[in-house]
Amino acid sequence: MSQSPTWKLDPxxxxxxxxxxxxxxxxxxKAWTEPEHLKKWFTPAPWTVVDxxxxxxxxxxxxxxxxxxxxxxxxxxxxFLEIVPLERLVFTDALLPGYRPSQEPFxxxxxxxxxxxEGTRYIxxxxxxxxxxRKQHEEMGFHEGWGTALDQMVDYIKTTLx
Numbered sequence: 001m002s003q004s005p006t007w008k009l010d011p012x013x014x015x016x017x018x019x020x021x022x023x024x025x026x027x028x029x030k031a032w033t034e035p036e037h038l039k040k041w042f043t044p045a046p047w048t049v050v051d052x053x054x055x056x057x058x059x060x061x062x063x064x065x066x067x068x069x070x071x072x073x074x075x076x077x078x079x080f081l082e083i084v085p086l087e088r089l090v091f092t093d094a095l096l097p098g099y100r101p102s103q104e105p106f107x108x109x110x111x112x113x114x115x116x117x118e119g120t121r122y123i124x125x126x127x128x129x130x131x132x133x134r135k136q137h138e139e140m141g142f143h144e145g146w147g148t149a150l151d152q153m154v155d156y157i158k159t160t161l162x
Contacts, residue, residue, distance in 0.1 A: 013131065015137055015143070018124075021120050024120065025086055025114070027157045028120050032153075035052035038052050039051075044145050044148035048066070051063070051064065052064050058081060060080045061097040062080055063078075078094070079092065087112065088112045089109075090109070092105070092108035094107075094108060106133060107126045111125075
């Protein structure tokens, strides 16, 4: 993995999901960086992703629209801060594309992928501005939701991308 960034885990502000998954890192990268793939797994079923735009460059757009089982739509806009191909994606909703400040920042995500045998060591970290934001995200079901989405991604890779 390339040189460590300047961020460190703060258990008062950050949530982490770490798991070794039995799919190759290049396919994890593909599932995360191509909209047609991300739409298939990114939100826990029965929720769906009905729209996704990815401009894979620092300052580029990361946009999703999630639809609830009742049909409500929840758009999310943000931008990429760092892209290290096959290793790390950093994106935030604190900034919009072009690094424009957003109205309601919630968290910054750091997703890392390291080779681990035939599979991948996958780490997703959600960094929050304050303890109440971390607590809110945890109570919303961060671990269960992100864990379920990861399971869906692994299943999708095994059935569609491999």
